[in-house]
Amino acid sequence: MNDYIDAHCHYCGGKNTIYNATRPDDWDAVVAHVRDGGHGAIGIHPWYIGDAHNNAIDKLRQILAENPKLTVGEIGLDKYRPDMDRQIEIFCQQLDIATQMGRGVHVHCVGAWDKMLNIMKSCGQKLPPFILFHRYSGNVADMPRLAEKYNAFFSYHNAQDIVRIAQTPTNRILVESDMDIPTDTTQIVKDIAAIRHTTYAEMLNIFHKNFIRMIQNG
Ligand SMILES: [Zn+2]
Incomplete structure (x- = not known):
């Protein structure tokens, strides 16, 4: 198995990936x-809230209780998918469980940042140990505050978002593929290194340190 860093994916990968x-x-x-020693998260994505039937949320809580290393994801809000009220309900239930059980969360947020930030604000002091915003698309100016208040990390799956990639705090940036088959992230790391005016080796080192810090906080 490869050793690529992949902070958000949908495949069963190596020791530096989160399934x-x-x-x-x-x-x-x-x-x-x-259970095999990898990193992973379970949850209901906003595209699949139709699957949140019967006792899915109770089942989520039960599986998390049986598996102390599991985190919660992928959960979130997506403006381009139906039924935002139900999305919010399912997201909040899962965020609550993560907070109560002390598990990090992996968040998908598209076009719904005001709602997301309001929900997080309403959590008060009770928060999960970390929040990874994957394919971060929120405000650049919000990143330092999110990092401090919510122990947030921000990951990118390509180098198109030059402004956010350049402005993400060094101790908060991560790389991901978001793919469902094992994927080499080397080229993304090289492209992000170029945007941040650093070397590939140094960028890899930064990603590795941030990855370890985030999962240890979980
Ligand atoms: Zn994903």
Whole structure:
């Protein structure tokens, strides 16, 4: 198995990858990966809230209780998908569980940053140990505050978002593929290094340190 850093993906990878479920049907595979010593998260993605039927949320809590190393993801809000009220309900339930059980969360947020920030504000002092915003698309100016208040990390899957990549605090930036098949992130790391005027080796070192720090906080 490769040794690439991949802070957010949907495949069963090596020791520097985080395998995210998107719906209950994926949970068993992620649990097996985590029991094997990998990193993984289970949850219900905003695209799949239709799968949050019956006792899915109780089941989530139960599986997390049985597996102390599991984190919670991929969860979030997506303006371009139906039923925002239900998305918010499912997201908040999962965020609550993560907070109560002391698990980090992996968040998808598209076009719904005002709602996301309001929900997080309403959590008060009770927060999960870290929040990874994958494919971060929020305000550049919010990043330092999110980092400080929510122990937030920000990951990128390509080098198109030059402004955010350049402005992300060095101790908060991560790289991801968001792919569902094992993926070499070397080229993304090189492209991000170029944007940040550093070397590939130094960028890899930064990603590695941030990855370790984030999962240890979880
Ligand atoms: Zn994803």
